[in-house]
Amino acid sequence: MISIRELRFAYGSGFALDLPALDVAARERVAVVGPSGAGKTTLLNLVSGIAVPDRGRVTLDGTEIGALPDRARRRLRAASIGFVFQEFALVDYLNAEENVLYPYRVGAGLRLDRAARDRARALLADFGLGGKTRRRPAELSQGERQRVAIARALVTRPKVILADEATGNLDPANKAAALDLLFAQATDTGAALLCVTHDHELLPRFDRVIDFAELRQAA
Amino acid sequence: MNALYLAAANLRFHWARTLVLVVAAALVLAVPVLTRALLAQGEAALAARAEATPLLLGTRGSRLDLVMAGAYFTDDLPEPATLAASEAVWDSGLGIPVPLYTAFTTGEARIVGTTLDYFDLRGLEAAEGRPFALLGEAVLGASAAARLRLGPGDTVLSNPENLFDLDGAYPLEMTVVGVLAPTGTPDDEAVFTDIKTAWVIAGIGHGHDDILAEGEDAAAAAARVVQYARITEANIDSFHFHGDPATYPVTAVMVVPHDERSATILRGRYLDAEGPVQAVVPADVIDALVARLLRIAALVDAVTLVVGAAAALALGLALFLTWRLRAPEMRTAFALGAGRGTIARLALAEIGLVLLAAALLAAPLVIALQSHAPTIAARLIALGS
Numbered sequence: 001m002i003s004i005r006e007l008r009f010a011y012g013s014g015f016a017l018d019l020p021a022l023d024v025a026a027r028e029r030v031a032v033v034g035p036s037g038a039g040k041t042t043l044l045n046l047v048s049g050i051a052v053p054d055r056g057r058v059t060l061d062g063t064e065i066g067a068l069p070d071r072a073r074r075r076l077r078a079a080s081i082g083f084v085f086q087e088f089a090l091v092d093y094l095n096a097e098e099n100v101l102y103p104y105r106v107g108a109g110l111r112l113d114r115a116a117r118d119r120a121r122a123l124l125a126d127f128g129l130g131g132k133t134r135r136r137p138a139e140l141s142q143g144e145r146q147r148v149a150i151a152r153a154l155v156t157r158p159k160v161i162l163a164d165e166a167t168g169n170l171d172p173a174n175k176a177a178a179l180d181l182l183f184a185q186a187t188d189t190g191a192a193l194l195c196v197t198h199d200h201e202l203l204p205r206f207d208r209v210i211d212f213a214e215l216r217q218a219a
Numbered sequence: 220m221n222a223l224y225l226a227a228a229n230l231r232f233h234w235a236r237t238l239v240l241v242v243a244a245a246l247v248l249a250v251p252v253l254t255r256a257l258l259a260q261g262e263a264a265l266a267a268r269a270e271a272t273p274l275l276l277g278t279r280g281s282r283l284d285l286v287m288a289g290a291y292f293t294d295d296l297p298e299p300a301t302l303a304a305s306e307a308v309w310d311s312g313l314g315i316p317v318p319l320y321t322a323f324t325t326g327e328a329r330i331v332g333t334t335l336d337y338f339d340l341r342g343l344e345a346a347e348g349r350p351f352a353l354l355g356e357a358v359l360g361a362s363a364a365a366r367l368r369l370g371p372g373d374t375v376l377s378n379p380e381n382l383f384d385l386d387g388a389y390p391l392e393m394t395v396v397g398v399l400a401p402t403g404t405p406d407d408e409a410v411f412t413d414i415k416t417a418w419v420i421a422g423i424g425h426g427h428d429d430i431l432a433e434g435e436d437a438a439a440a441a442a443r444v445v446q447y448a449r450i451t452e453a454n455i456d457s458f459h460f461h462g463d464p465a466t467y468p469v470t471a472v473m474v475v476p477h478d479e480r481s482a483t484i485l486r487g488r489y490l491d492a493e494g495p496v497q498a499v500v501p502a503d504v505i506d507a508l509v510a511r512l513l514r515i516a517a518l519v520d521a522v523t524l525v526v527g528a529a530a531a532l533a534l535g536l537a538l539f540l541t542w543r544l545r546a547p548e549m550r551t552a553f554a555l556g557a558g559r560g561t562i563a564r565l566a567l568a569e570i571g572l573v574l575l576a577a578a579l580l581a582a583p584l585v586i587a588l589q590s591h592a593p594t595i596a597a598r599l600i601a602l603g604s
Contacts, residue, residue, distance in 0.1 A: 050553070074556045083551075107556035
């Protein structure tokens with residue numbers, strides 16, 4: 001599914017991410033750990049096509065992302081990548097259902113149709129938010145907001161789910177619940193899950209752990 | 220459609236901020252249009268009134284003051300002429316003289332003392348009641364009646380000229396007998412009386428009880444005189460005037476010459492720069508004034524443009540700062556596959572909706588004020604002094 005070879009990406013500040021090889025298969029759950037500033041978020045940006053590597057290749061189902069023009073990369077991102085952010089990044093003026101459908105409002109090449117609406121409602125119902133679809137983020141609890149954010153990442157049925165500290169702002173009970181939802185949905189849709197986390201208690205639940213501290217030592 | 224949907228949702232959610240932006244944009248759009256409309260209407264009203272006033276006689280001095288006071292009833296009054304100027308025109312047989320005495324006010328309306336010929340020559344008709352017929356009766360212009368909330372049967376009181384001047388003009392209570400139909404001219408703002416009533420206000424005519432006892436000295440009796448402040452059926456016969464009527468004051472004399480030849484002769488009679496009376500053609504004076512106004516209007520246009528640009532920049536800055544606050548949302552949108560075009564469409568949709576709402580707010584305001592522009596212009600002209 002995801003294949004990375006001889007990857008190098010450098011910032012103007014001098015920091016550079018070097019990753020000789022990484023493969024993530026469909027349905028695989030991979031945790032990415034490491035100290036702050038090690039390049040974990042940069043890896044997610046490279047996999048999603050937000051950033052383009054200086055050298056090397058990132059491919060998704062055989063398509064080299066860095067070789068695509070900007071519009072094609074945005075289409076690929078909208079259709080194949082689901083994002084879950086640490087701060088949830090919900091839109092304050094939209095209600096829960098509208099937030100879940102937000103990718104269809106802004107994502108390149110996505111079309112908002114009845115099927116998408118039905119899927120959004122079903123996800124919210126599955127996540128225990130069926131009675132709160134009209135509530136705005138300010139009217140939801142932290143855990144509920146995170147569930148809305150996860151539903152937004154899943155609504156397009158992506159091939160890859162990228163989660164950046166997705167449980168960082170949650171209490172232990174909500175952390176476990178959020179991870180359960182992500183894992184269940186990833187299993188159902190066959191999506192690969194790449195999850196950046198600082199929470200080592202969660203690591204045993206993943207199929208594999210990539211430690212950026214070890215990678216840098218090896219480099 | 221998605222950009223419009225999101226823009227509308229955001230503007231609706233932040234409704235207070237949106238309202239401020241819409242009102243500010245509506246004012247930026249409406250004020251220049253309204254200013255231009257009022258200016259144009261003011262020029263048209265000035266010119267039409269001047270065209271409808273063939274000739275004005277008055278004391279030699281400022282031609283503009285004479286025209287403004289005699290045709291538009293403004294507050295800048297020239298030195299009064301005398302009724303002799305009116306009688307001279309009548310004796311010449313060259314035109315119809317209509318004396319006007321506009322020295323007094325009631326509330327914010329000017330009292331215009333004149334004769335019934337004025338109503339005929341201006342084509343004024345009573346919408347309610349009748350024209351004045353007796354001393355102490357008043358007919359109100361349409362706007363003055365509406366503003367003072369008076370109609371036939373009510374009374375109006377002239378303003379005291381100076382509370383501390385015992386020898387000055389005292390307030391006179393007048394009975395309203397009619398209200399004129401609206402004309403969109405300064406006549407709408409005036410209160411008309413017979414010119415003799417205006418002279419009573421001036422203290423030239425008065426009524427009082429006969430208090431002179433047999434054998435008593437008139438000067439001694441004068442101390443006991445109580446003048447009437449209202450003219451009624453019971454006391455009207457006691458009203459009388461002192462002195463030669465030819466010396467009674469008039470602000471101006473409107474003259475309607477019988478023909479072009481008569482007009483030329485009349486104008487020629489007042490060409491002598493040493494003579495006490497001048498004749499002015501209001502259209503000539505107003506043409507010169509409008510030419511100046513047009514130059515001022517060009518300046519106003521330039522100022523409006525600069526102020527409008529500054530206001531538009533301020534609005535733009537407000538929108539930009541609002542947009543900066545939404546940077547996290549834009550980053551999320553970008554991560555979810557939005558491009559710069561999507562973000563630009565979103566921004567344009569919001570600006571477009573704000574401007575559309577502002578236009579929808581400004582349009583009825585402009586239409587409503589434009590439909591009232593003649594009345595507003597007439598009032599501004601009447602007050603403008």
